[in-house]
Amino acid sequence: MKVAVEGGACCREDAEMLKGKEEMESVAKLAEGAATTAAGLALNDLAARSALLRIVLRRTALGEKCELLANLVGALGDDMRQLAKECRASGIDARSSALWSLLEHQDQYEAVFERNRRVEVQQLTPMVIYQCLSRRNQLFHAGWTVIVGGSREVTGGYGEPAWESRIWLQPPTGVLREYSGIGREMARALYREMKGFSFQGVDTLGHDTPHPAERISFNDMIARFEEEGTLPLIASTEHGPSWDAFTNLSVEDPDACRALFDEKGRYRDTSTGFWASLDCERYDDAAGEWYRAYAIADATEASCIGCGCRDSSPCWLNVDGKCDTCQWVRVDHAAGRGVCSECRELESSWDAGDRVPRIAAFDEQGRMVELGTNESKNSARDDE
Numbered sequence: 001m002k003v004a005v006e007g008g009a010c011c012r013e014d015a016e017m018l019k020g021k022e023e024m025e026s027v028a029k030l031a032e033g034a035a036t037t038a039a040g041l042a043l044n045d046l047a048a049r050s051a052l053l054r055i056v057l058r059r060t061a062l063g064e065k066c067e068l069l070a071n072l073v074g075a076l077g078d079d080m081r082q083l084a085k086e087c088r089a090s091g092i093d094a095r096s097s098a099l100w101s102l103l104e105h106q107d108q109y110e111a112v113f114e115r116n117r118r119v120e121v122q123q124l125t126p127m128v129i130y131q132c133l134s135r136r137n138q139l140f141h142a143g144w145t146v147i148v149g150g151s152r153e154v155t156g157g158y159g160e161p162a163w164e165s166r167i168w169l170q171p172p173t174g175v176l177r178e179y180s181g182i183g184r185e186m187a188r189a190l191y192r193e194m195k196g197f198s199f200q201g202v203d204t205l206g207h208d209t210p211h212p213a214e215r216i217s218f219n220d221m222i223a224r225f226e227e228e229g230t231l232p233l234i235a236s237t238e239h240g241p242s243w244d245a246f247t248n249l250s251v252e253d254p255d256a257c258r259a260l261f262d263e264k265g266r267y268r269d270t271s272t273g274f275w276a277s278l279d280c281e282r283y284d285d286a287a288g289e290w291y292r293a294y295a296i297a298d299a300t301e302a303s304c305i306g307c308g309c310r311d312s313s314p315c316w317l318n319v320d321g322k323c324d325t326c327q328w329v330r331v332d333h334a335a336g337r338g339v340c341s342e343c344r345e346l347e348s349s350w351d352a353g354d355r356v357p358r359i360a361a362f363d364e365q366g367r368m369v370e371l372g373t374n375e376s377k378n379s380a381r382d383d384e
Helices: 002-031 038-059 062-090 106-114 126-135 184-195 218-228 241-252 254-259 341-351 374-383
Strands: 118-120 138-141 144-155 161-170 177-180 266-268 275-277 282-284 289-291 316-319 322-325 328-332 337-340
Touching (some): 062 106, 126 138, 328 341
Antiparallel strands (some): 138 144, 161 177, 266 275, 328 337
């Protein structure tokens, strides 16, 4: 039995040695004819060292791996960051090399390579803005500049202290504007600020994770949006080749992506089975028809004249440790106005006929509508 175990161990070791030899030969073959620049030489060296690391890890007992990683991972990560600096200086990108897939710690390279990299954007979309914010790129579009730099302490929506990245928006003319917090909604807000209206194409950006204080999971939040009919897009899948091709088209050619949908906001690729809907519908492959998982009310959405909350985005409250939402104490869905339970001080004004919102709001096209101005007040007096 002992001989058999030793023999089995030898066989496994021989197999590992053979696999390691093949991996090193593969690296050497790819490295043949590589550039002799500093970046090219560093790339070759890192590919070989990454291969050696994988070979050693496969042959090392689990209990010994922690010490091994402490000795090797840090050095490889540092050199991947140095490779990024060499590539930036040389005007090349190691990710286009055949050796890239063999490298370990690619995230270390990308963090350094992308930071403050100038990106000229011709086709602006919220997705492009979000990608540039996440990578800390410098985005340039039609005279506008978006830069991520520094951080600041803020008070979160639930009174908690937090640190957020600073975002600087420089218009073609005018004063530099400061924002904070990298997120999908921030990307949409910056798009509205730069273009003057909401994105009219197919929005594949998705949603930010809900705040922990809201006590709702991401999936439950998406289900709620679908029930309310406010999801901008529902697709058969959000991963894989079909989804990647679809999202790439939505970024590179928004008009072509929008043209895929019919007058009812439906799109289905019969060759792959991939489908998407702009109207909160799903496709049943077995029945061959579109349907809605939830019945959507046909009433006009109302917004509070005090805080601006809406039917689809009410105030989130913490009631006895449980998540809850505000309720309408006054509402006129035909007029699209109301007073929520968090703005009860406006009940008397509402009863007196006041319907003028106290804050700026956005119309259906995402354009800011300055309400409560002299023009609005004059109109109210004329009605009286």
